[in-house]
Each structure stands twice: as C-alpha cells, then as structure tokens.
Amino acid sequence: MSAQTLNVPGTPTPIPVDPQAQDKDDKFYYATQWNLIWWKFKRHKLAIISVFFLALLYLSAIFAEFVTPYNVATRFEGQQQGPPTPIRFIHQGSLRGPFIYAVKRKADPKTFKFIFTPDETKPIPIQFFSQGDPYKLLGLFPSSLHLFSTGVGKTAPPVFLFGTDRLGRDIFSRTIHGARISLAIPLVGVALSFLIGVVLGGLSGYFGGVVDEIVQRLIDFLSAIPQLPLWIALSAALPRDWSTEKTFFAITILLSIIGWTGLARVVRGKLLQLREEDYALAAQAAGAGQWRIILKHLLPGFTSHLIVSITNGIPAGILAETSLSFIGVGMQPPAVSWGVLLQDAQNLVSVAQQPWQLIPGLFVIATGLLFSFVGDGLRDAADPYTR
Amino acid sequence: MLAFIIRRVITLVPILILISIVSFAVIELPPGDWVSFRIESLRQSGLQVGEDEIYRLTSQYGLDKPAYVRYVSWVTNMLQGDFGYSFQWNEPVNKILAERVPRTMAISLMSLVLAWIISTPIGIISAVKQYSAIDYASTFLSFIGLATPGFLLALILAYFSITVIGFSPLGLFSQQYLDAPFSLAKLLDLGKHLVLPLLIVGLTGTGVAIRVLRANLLDELKKQYVVTARAKGLSEYQVLMRYPVRMAINPLISTIGFVLPGLVGGEVVVSIVLSLETTGPVLLRAVQSQDLYLAGGIVMMLSTLTVIGTLLSDIALAALDPRIRFGGVRK
Numbered sequence: 001m002s003a004q005t006l007n008v009p010g011t012p013t014p015i016p017v018d019p020q021a022q023d024k025d026d027k028f029y030y031a032t033q034w035n036l037i038w039w040k041f042k043r044h045k046l047a048i049i050s051v052f053f054l055a056l057l058y059l060s061a062i063f064a065e066f067v068t069p070y071n072v073a074t075r076f077e078g079q080q081q082g083p084p085t086p087i088r089f090i091h092q093g094s095l096r097g098p099f100i101y102a103v104k105r106k107a108d109p110k111t112f113k114f115i116f117t118p119d120e121t122k123p124i125p126i127q128f129f130s131q132g133d134p135y136k137l138l139g140l141f142p143s144s145l146h147l148f149s150t151g152v153g154k155t156a157p158p159v160f161l162f163g164t165d166r167l168g169r170d171i172f173s174r175t176i177h178g179a180r181i182s183l184a185i186p187l188v189g190v191a192l193s194f195l196i197g198v199v200l201g202g203l204s205g206y207f208g209g210v211v212d213e214i215v216q217r218l219i220d221f222l223s224a225i226p227q228l229p230l231w232i233a234l235s236a237a238l239p240r241d242w243s244t245e246k247t248f249f250a251i252t253i254l255l256s257i258i259g260w261t262g263l264a265r266v267v268r269g270k271l272l273q274l275r276e277e278d279y280a281l282a283a284q285a286a287g288a289g290q291w292r293i294i295l296k297h298l299l300p301g302f303t304s305h306l307i308v309s310i311t312n313g314i315p316a317g318i319l320a321e322t323s324l325s326f327i328g329v330g331m332q333p334p335a336v337s338w339g340v341l342l343q344d345a346q347n348l349v350s351v352a353q354q355p356w357q358l359i360p361g362l363f364v365i366a367t368g369l370l371f372s373f374v375g376d377g378l379r380d381a382a383d384p385y386t387r
Numbered sequence: 388m389l390a391f392i393i394r395r396v397i398t399l400v401p402i403l404i405l406i407s408i409v410s411f412a413v414i415e416l417p418p419g420d421w422v423s424f425r426i427e428s429l430r431q432s433g434l435q436v437g438e439d440e441i442y443r444l445t446s447q448y449g450l451d452k453p454a455y456v457r458y459v460s461w462v463t464n465m466l467q468g469d470f471g472y473s474f475q476w477n478e479p480v481n482k483i484l485a486e487r488v489p490r491t492m493a494i495s496l497m498s499l500v501l502a503w504i505i506s507t508p509i510g511i512i513s514a515v516k517q518y519s520a521i522d523y524a525s526t527f528l529s530f531i532g533l534a535t536p537g538f539l540l541a542l543i544l545a546y547f548s549i550t551v552i553g554f555s556p557l558g559l560f561s562q563q564y565l566d567a568p569f570s571l572a573k574l575l576d577l578g579k580h581l582v583l584p585l586l587i588v589g590l591t592g593t594g595v596a597i598r599v600l601r602a603n604l605l606d607e608l609k610k611q612y613v614v615t616a617r618a619k620g621l622s623e624y625q626v627l628m629r630y631p632v633r634m635a636i637n638p639l640i641s642t643i644g645f646v647l648p649g650l651v652g653g654e655v656v657v658s659i660v661l662s663l664e665t666t667g668p669v670l671l672r673a674v675q676s677q678d679l680y681l682a683g684g685i686v687m688m689l690s691t692l693t694v695i696g697t698l699l700s701d702i703a704l705a706a707l708d709p710r711i712r713f714g715g716v717r718k
Binding site for chain 1: 398402406410413534535537538539542545546549550555644645649652653656659660666670671674677679682683685686689690693694
C-alpha cells in the first residue's frame, strides 16, 4: 500500500501510528467493530475491485435474459461451431458505431473444416436495448428487451460474442445463463456447510469431552480422504432422470457434507479461545445464561472470522460443481452450468479446432480468483485490532 | 518415538473403519442392487438366467441378509484380498486395483515432489524479497493454482500441446509403445506423457506450498537468532540457509496431510481428461455402469493409501521435530 492511500482526507487511519495522529482520529475510538473492518477492507484495493466484478457477475446472472441477446436453447441453422463474431468500429476506412459483418459458412472441399467468411460490404449495426427473443424477467415479468442484439428475428445476422457450439447456440448467452447454477450452487452449498459447521463446531467447542472427540475424528476423517473420487462414486446414487432442481440440491448436499469441516474448526477454535476471556467470565459472574454468553458475548468475537471462512469456501464449491458436471456426473443437460458447457470441450480434437469452447472455463477461473482476492482482503480486515 | 508411532497408528483405526463404511455406502446407496444389474446384463448378452441362478447369486452376495451382515462379510473378504467381482471387466476387482491404484498414487506423489521442487525457491525468494515484483507474481501464481480446476488446466495445456508442439499428451504411452516390451525408448515416451499430468496435478500443491513456505519464513526471519547470526558476520546466504529455511521447510512436510488428498483427487479427474490408464477413467466408467464393487474398491483403496501417506508424513515430521515427538505442540 502506498502512503498516498493512507492520507486521503476524510479516511480515518484505523491503526494509530504515532501519538499526534491519534488526536485527529477520535472517530477511530468510537467506531464499531464493523466500521473498523470496513475501513481496513477498503484499503485492500484488489479486494474492492473484486467485489465490484463479482457483483457485476451475479447481477448479470440474475438478469441473464436481459443481458444476453438470445435464449439458451435458440439454435442458429448454418452457424454451428462458429468462431466469435468480431465487433468492428471501422467500415471502409471510416469510424462508426459498433457493428458486425454477416458471416457465411462454407465447408472446405478438401479438409471438410468449416470456413467462415465475413461479408465486408454491408455493416450491420449493433442495437442497444433492442427487441429480441421473448422471456420472463426473474420468471415474473414478460419482456423481450435485450441489452444488445443485431435486430429482431432470424433475418438479421446474429452476433456471437463467444462463438457458437456444435448445435449453433450462442456460447455467450449460455455462459451468462450458466452462471446462475454455477454461482448459486456454491452459495447454497456454503450456507448448508455453515449450518452444519456452526452447530457441530459449536457443540464440539462448548461441550468438549466425548462430543468434541467424535466431531474431531469426523473432521480428521473427512479432510484425510480424497474428495473428488468419493463425490464421483457417490454421484452413482443420483438418478439420471431427476429434474434439474433435484440434482441441484443433491449436489449442494454432497458439497456441504464435506465442506463444513473448515467452518467447524474455526467455530470450535474460537469458542475455546474466547470462553477463557475475562469478559466471558465477567458475563458469567453477572449471572448471564449460557446462551446469552454464547450469542451476545462470544459470537460477535468471531463473526468476522466466520465470514472469511465462508468466502474461502465458495471457490472450492465452484470448482467441485464444474469438475463434477464436466465429467458428466453432476448437472446434466438440458440444464446449463459452466461445467455442462465445458462438457462440449471434452473432445480434445474439437478444442483444438474451436478453442472458444473453453471460454466458460475462463469464467470459472476468474470467479475463483475474484473470490480468493475478496477472501484475502477480508482475512486482513477480519481482525481490525491486530497489527 | 515408538510410543508416538503406536499412538498415531491407533488413531488410524477409527478413520479406516469410517472409510470402509463410506466405501460400502458407495456400493449400497444407488437404487437397485448389484445382482439385478448382473442378471440384466447377462440377459442382455443373450444368456438364460434361471430362478436357481438368481438365488445362487443373491445368496453369494448375501443380498438376502441385512445390510450390516453384508458390510461385515464385505470387510472380512476385503481383508483376505477379495474386493468382489467387476462384471464390466469380467475380472476380480483386486486385479484391476492392483494395476491401476499404484499408478494414481505414484503420479500423485511425484506431483507432490515436483510441487516442492518448484515452490521451495519461489517461496524463499518471495519471503526474502517481500512485496517485490517476484513476490506479487508468485502470490498471483499460487492464487491461480488454487482457483483453476485441474481438468480445465489439463484441457488448456493439452490444447497448446497439440496446436503448438504437435504432441498429443493422451494416455500414458504412445500407440506404438502400448504393447511393446520394456525399453529405454518406451520409458522416454512414458516420461514425455507424464510431464503434463505431473505439472497439472502438482500446480494445486505448488500454490499451497508457496503460501505456507512464505508465511513460515516471514515469521522465522523476524526472530532474534536471525539478527544474532547476522551480527556475528555470517553472509546473507548463510544466515538464510542455515536456520530459518530449515525451520520453515518443516511445516511443508506437515502440509502433506491436507495436500495429498487433493492431489489424489486431482489426479483422478485429470486422468479422465487425458485418458491416462490410471484409476480415474475406470472409476468414472464403473460409476456410469453401476459396477459398484469396483467403484467402492477404488474409493476404499485411494482413501486408505492417502491416510497412510498422511500418517507417514506425520511420523517423518516427528522424527525431524522433537517438539512434536514429545507432545509439546500439536502439529
């Protein structure tokens, strides 16, 4: 961090460095814990940028129908396995708004590979907020407004930002739609892990003794075995003909069965540590009940650590869902998730010819990275009194 | 030391029992039972299956008995080396396991070693030159290692291998060496095919190892003995290598415990993408065709070996660090 970021006027320095600076920062002493965490988190620029992009990603997933030009199942005849459409700004030497050229597909008579040639005589402008495939926004409001497209109906040459798959479907639209399942599964899975982890970790830390021993052995066991082979094997128990929703929940349950251990460790460790603090003893002496002590006095001491653990659990969930769906034992088509989209890339020969099929994979990596950066920033901020 | 080893081996027992229960669940959970699949597949191949044959199979696999009896007989058979029968391969499961499981474990362990070889210098440099460009680059690299699923990396690297180098990394051997007798050329070919899997499987471990080594070394460098060593006039290289690095490397061994399961799991998925002849493709096909004694056997063997690997790393750590041996600090 450069010194510049520390001296921005109006930004209180959370850590008093020298006595002179302290007088200026009375605010620091009256600040709540959450204020302190926020001030410290704000200084972690990478984390702030990551939060912004994650928010953007989740928003586009929620409003996927509006953001994307086509529906997930819309097929374009004669456009199968097409490369991404370049967005152009210069037509015959003159600058103009974003446009595309219509693309014609022809099979090479010798290699039987498809050749896509743009028709450079006629620019087709990209229209913003235009009409297109009808849909229901959030499943409630019928609409046919799209953020961008090249016009209504099949007559206008389509725009494919990420190219098309072997059935002629727009990979961009499918990637954004697929984000719904791929981004929701880790959230639901982590929420479930959170529940199991807090309950078991809490019991283990609070009661100790035999309960503690059993929970600890269970955690040892779950973290000592290779998870992916176990998931693959257990997925044999998922019937193939289950609906998308059922498979979705089955997978989140599979994820959280193993994912809770990290959280349980944090809860147990912190409970054991905080139970010994003077203020816990003071509360006890003042006659507070057990639950009041746990909820009112101990819990606030480690909520920030819980949030860090949760954030760090999410990338693992994304990786697990994508891996399982990719090898064909997780989500199944027609459901769309990033893992399902990558199933098309299983054939290495087709990847070599149509590398754009890997684009959903870039989303997987990017999302994992963004969550890691946020987690990193949160970890630094979680304990505002240290350093 | 002996007492420590005995204590650790005893804690292994409940874990092994849990592993066997979970592996048994893999065999039992899916709807339908193994015998009806077997009969179905026999019928599909045109064989007549009579009532007495069904009865024979049912009692052979104990399907007429309650689940816990089946579990006990499965475990006792397994202890005698009988993992059941794979109808898909028409072979006893232990034969397939004996061929495939050692390969998965070998690739996982070799990736672990590779991960150390890569991460040790990077970890040391990024701790010594904290907040330098190398430090940021290595942090970024380890984040990518943690955020990229192995199968995706396998896909991307295989793509570049095919398009740029023109080498197809699929399988463990090239076509012409598949049935060839052992020779130097065959070994070389195997080596070429192993580069990609080792790199991919190792990357996750590399990310973790860099983070751990860097954090530990940063802690050690702050300690007073480093200042003392420097004050006594040791060269900067000696100051670093004599004590802090040796201290910081110790915890790397203890990370085996939580890195190894990930590596084994990663190997399984990567081998599916690159169709390596290890456990991955076998497990996937076994799951898809409900060949569940095979699937359960693979989970059982991989988990058991991983847990034993962790145990060995614990013992090695105790041998290196007397504080652990005498119960001063836990892990």
